[in-house]
Amino acid sequence: MHRRLAPLLLLLGTAALVAMVPVTLVQGTASKELPWVAGIGIFVAMAALVWRRRPQRAVARWFAVSAGLVALVQSLDGLVLHLGATQPAARVAWVVLVNHLVMAAASIALVHLLGLFPDHRIERAYERRLVRALWWLLALPVLAFVASPTLVVPSYHQSPTLANPYQLEVLAPLGEPAAAALAGLQGIFVLGAVLLVPRYRRGDADRRRRIRWLLIPALFAAGVAVADLVAWRLFADGPPGPAAELTLTVLWIGAVASLPVAIAIALLRPDLLDVDRVIRRSLVYGVLWVLIAAVYVAAAAALGVAAGQRLPLGLAIGLTVLATLLFQPARRRLERAADRWVFGTRTDPTRLVARLGADLEGTVELESLLPRMADTLQEGLGLTWARVRLEPLAPPADDQRVPALTVPITLDGAQLGVVECGPKVVGELSEDDEVVVATLARQAALAVRNVRLTAELERSRARLVRAQETERRRLERNLHDGVQQDLVALLGHTARVRSELGRDVAAGRAALDELQDGLTHVLAELRDLARGIHPSxxxxxxxxxxxxxxxxxxxxxxxxxxxxxxxxxxxxxxxxxxxxxxxxxxxxxxxxxxxxxxxxxxxxxxxxxxxxxxxxxxxxxxxxxxxxxxxxxxxxxxxxxxxxxxxxxxxxxxxxxxxxxxxxxx
Amino acid sequence: MGERLRVVIADDHYLVREGTRRALEEAADLEVCAAVGTPGELEEAVEREQPDAVVTDIRMPPSHQMEGIDAAHRIRSAHPRIGVVVLSQYAEATYALELLGDGTAGLAYLLKERIGDPSQLAHAVREVVRGGSVVDPDVVTLLLARTAHQRRSPVATLTDRERDVLERMAQGRTNAAIAEQLHLSESSIEKYATAIFAKLGLRDEPQTHRRVAAVLTYLRDAGRATPL
CATH class of the missing domain: 3.30.565.10 (Histidine kinase-like ATPase, C-terminal domain)
Known part of the structure; x- marks a missing residue:
């Protein structure tokens, strides 16, 4: 499924729900409709929340798709009722078809969602085949469109029965069953619940705990159903009074809305009870987020209401939808502000990298660089732990933690080490997080190279200085032990020449010859020495x-x-x-x-x-x-x-x- | 005995200058008319004294590089009559070739320690005054070694005796002098010379200094790096 589809449907659903507000106000059905709009609004909000936290997960996408489609169905229902009262059947029939198609898709998406719950994947081949086969059910609305004698409209409204102008006589026998199947189509999400049963039995304690979250809405719904029955029994002679009816409606909405809430909780916070700092923070964040979403919807709805009182209905709807879309960037900015406020620089890769860059400026030793990188990563992404290790990669004996994410540090094709991330404190590592870690790994590679080059440079300088020292010592030795010794010897020799000359001139001459030879030798030695230092x-x-x-x-x-x-x-x-x-x-x-x-x-x-x-x-x-x-x-x-x-x-x-x-x- | 040969000495090192003066004055036919310390003073002295010969240090102020060689070339071109002996502390073929590369007549390249051997120094002065050339034996040895190292060098094909003769020819010796040194007849030296020149592919030159030039040029070119 295309990644863009989920947020698009969420946005469309939100716009449709918000547009319901002026419509119901104008039509005077607000008291009946708006509670349902609110209930489905919760569904959409929960889906949006999960989508924000786990955009890469298929389960988040299906959650968003289901919510968007359900919201669309809700508003299309309203549209069908409104049109049914005012428009010819030939026109209404098309809207009904679209309504049914969206409704079918919403039901199937719900099964998908439950099929992926809670581990984000469909486990067995038969489950996958079943879920895929469900999409054939989209043929049902089309069949009803061409076969049903009447337009099938939402059953819980007292609305006029319209004859279907597009019914084909040939298919007449299929009409009734098709209409009945269509009416029951919403029930197929029960199939999703059925899929969970074997999964629950297979699962470990953690998974069971998460699946059990779904029992809450189920029990809630069962309780409300019982209450409903009892109420109808009590008022056997007619419908219950308005107060009782409102209470029942609110209860039903609560039951319906509790399902997405339970799903969201199970997906996002399986460890909700482990209250620690980060979770408290994310609760704060959640509340902030809900507030922002509420303000956003309220602002768009208020505009719609204001427009609905002065403008024709169609224009008011258009304006409301437009306002929803226009307020979207503002909402996003507010969310980001809340994000920063609660989590600091959490998932902003540029900030994280910039922070690391600042760290790097002051660091010239790997021993302190690596832990600082790990700290930055751990804090920045909210990880339980992070570790940066260089080759050779033998893990430390006292640290056998298994990383949730391992990214190699490579430079010019050679692996220098790895960045290892433990699981996040809250939730799971998203693809965005992985991008951040990869960026950091690249920075790390450069940093490691810098540190190594610096170290190498220092070593090299030291070697050069040492070489220079050695060379000076060699020169000093050559001068002292070579040339100087020779000259001392020759000095002694001159004394001998002097005394020889006093006694025997011939012997004196011979000694002088030796002296000259000696000097020639010293000269040659000195010349070699000078050449060795630097040749002229x-x-x-x-x-x-x-x-x-x-x-x-x-x-x-x-x-x-x-x-x-x-x-x-x-x-x-x-x-x-x-x-x-x-x-x-x-x-x-x-x-x-x-x-x-x-x-x-x-x-x-x-x-x-x-x-x-x-x-x-x-x-x-x-x-x-x-x-x-x-x-x-x-x-x-x-x-x-x-x-x-x-x-x-x-x-x-x-x-x-x-x-x-x-x-x-x- | 005729007029004594008048010599100007140039060396920036006082002791060496005086040593050179004494060595030269040991020879009865030589007279030191001026002893100076810089190339400028040398030129002045040459103009003033119009000597028969100049004995100069290779390395002098201001830059202590090859001022002696430059001075020698200038003097030779301004006063072809004056012979120049360059005394060098470098036993390097390069400098000798620098001095003698463009003509050897009236030029000598000797190592400084030769001032310890006055007769050799005096011999060089007399040779350059006559228009001959003298190359220090150590430098010739280096030149020959350098040439012989090259692959397929004809120098390597010379017999030991031929090498001895070639060395002395390069030093600037006449056939007569070589014959005397090697205790051979002058005619056999001539035969050796013919053989050597044939092996090296050179034309024999009748005049000694031309022969030196030919040999040195050959050794310079043959001893150089082979082009890639």
Whole structure:
């Protein structure tokens, strides 16, 4: 059934009921009709309430459809009576047909409603077949239309009998039974009650409790029926007096109206007796809602009454219906205000998400973020509990609650975790709620990624600082233990030269030669050290020539291949530095570990990117277990520049190291 | 003995400057007529003194990059008579090629530590004054290594002896000098040279400095990254 149909019928029914007010006032039948209008008004109100709380449930839709149709039948009854007195039969017959069709549909919808009660689904195949077959009963009004000798009008009114102008002679024998069946059609809702019997016997305690709610209107109706009988017996010589008649009418209306109330209670509040905060709130809400609905109907009716006193009846009806429709947005706004007032930001996803967003601003740790998200969700949707868990998903040992709704937290196709919602404190999770949870899950994914990125950034910064520290220590060691020690030794050596020269000139010369060799050695060492810190060729001539110079020094033969455009091309200092040290680190690693016979270095410059590949034919290594600090630092250095390092290696197949850097072209 | 060769020294580091002066003055045929600390002062001194040779640091104020090489090129083009020796702390082929890439006559690229070997320094000065070229042996070694690393490099096909000869040719040695160093006859050096040039696909050059230029150009091009 189309989702829009239910609210549409509700609205139509309301408009029809409200239009009854001026009509009955003008016709002077108000005292008789209006109590029934009020009773059916309660039916419509209950259906609307359930619809509002459980718009996704089939049972709510059928409740709304039944209520709308019953309200339409009520007003069509009035219309038939009115027309029957004033219009030719040929015209009335059509209205009667529509009236009967709506009445049949209303009865069938009621069976549907009871068939779905209380668990929102039809359980057995035979039930479904039966309920579907009922729709064939819509043929009955049509049959009566063409076969019945008289127009079948509502039986409880004393109205003139009109001959049916559309009766077909051929079907005359079917006329009487058809009319009788039609009169009894309203009784089929008893079938719905029958369907409940096996369901009650199958059901658990909770379901039985909910079905028992329906006993109240049943017993009520039985009691009123008995009272009615007794009253007629008491006044055997004629109808009971007006006071008694009014009492009976009110009782009957109460009996009829108690059914939708019982259904609504059973559907919405199976745990009505567990009085807690939220339920008290929802009672407040319910009262508010009824008030708003009453004001709405009253306003529309008042307008209709005012119009009915001055304008022709048709125009008054039109005006009333129009007013009902026009006041609808105002009513909706009032309801929303009441909703906010009672439940805060309950089902407003944007508000809930905004609240979470505010939470996220101040949170940088997952440990506090996840519980806050869960809290927001729990409060926002009125859940008994909510839980947000990240991979790995093993549930905590002390928490084996089964969620009513589980929504995965995914980002770029990878599942990061789940949002789990327990049942709601009142009622059940609607599709709207699910949308809210899904939205929150998306936010959660982004938040989790943010938190993780922040953490990663902090770790990375710490690593960079550490790497810098390590590097400084290495330099300090090289200077102190290398160059400085050498110079100290050479200083000692000069003293020796001086004393040698005093004794033996030849020995002195030899010592001087040694001194010179020593100094040359220190110089070479110092040069290497300086180059290791930052090569001058890189500063003066750019990346490619620096890489070529590096290659020339490698103990393992290195072939450098490069885009010709790279010769003389200059990039930002940090890019050139990162590129250079990528090759330097790779060559050093190959020299130390790989036992390679060849190294290939490739430098490719494409639009906006510089790709440096160093491939050797050496021993390779296991990437999973052995990635040295040097490579880690290199990866950090590249990542800090928006670049990426890829190490492709396996034992025995050599190593390929690829660095990609973003560069500004031009 | 004729006129002494007049030399201008440029180095922003005082101790190095003085060390260079002493090393040069050890040679009886050399005379240091000016010692300055910046490229500007160097040019003034050159104009004023009209020396036979200049010995300059590669790296000087203001930017401490390759001012020495620029100065060498300027002096050579303004005064083709003046030889220039560039002293460098970088044992890098790149800088030598930068200096010698557009013509080697009257130019030398030496590492700074050569001031500890006055005879080598004096030799370089005399060579550039004669219009010859000198390339530091360490730099030549690097150049050769770089070239030999490339795949299918003809340098890799040279015999050890041929390599020795090529190295010395690149350093700017004459056949006679190479023959003396390697204890071989000059004619066998000529044969080696012919073989080397054939393997490298080069035309032999009669003049030493042209030969240096040819060898360096070859090594530069062959040692560069292969285009993709």
């Amino acid at each position: 060729v890189l500063t003066d001539r750019g990346l490619l020539e620096a890489v070529e110079a590096l290659a020339a020094r490698s103990a393992v033969p290195v072939t450098v291949r490069a885009d010709p455009t790279l010769r003389g091309a200059r990039f930002a200092e940090e890019i050139e530095g990162a590129g250079y040290f990528t090759v330097a680190e790779a060559l050093a690693n190959v020299g130390k570990h790989a036992h390679a016979s060849r190294i290939d270095v490739r430098l490719v410059h494409t639009a906006g990117a510089l790709e440096i590949t160093v491939r050797d034919d050496g021993a390779g290594f296991d990437v999973a277990t052995t990635v040295g600090e040097g490579l880690t630092n290199l990866a950090e250095r590249l990542a800090a520049l928006g670049g990426r390092l890829n190490v492709d290696a396996a034992r025995g197949t050599g190593t390929t190291l690829t660095a990609r850097l973003r560069v500004a072209d031009g």
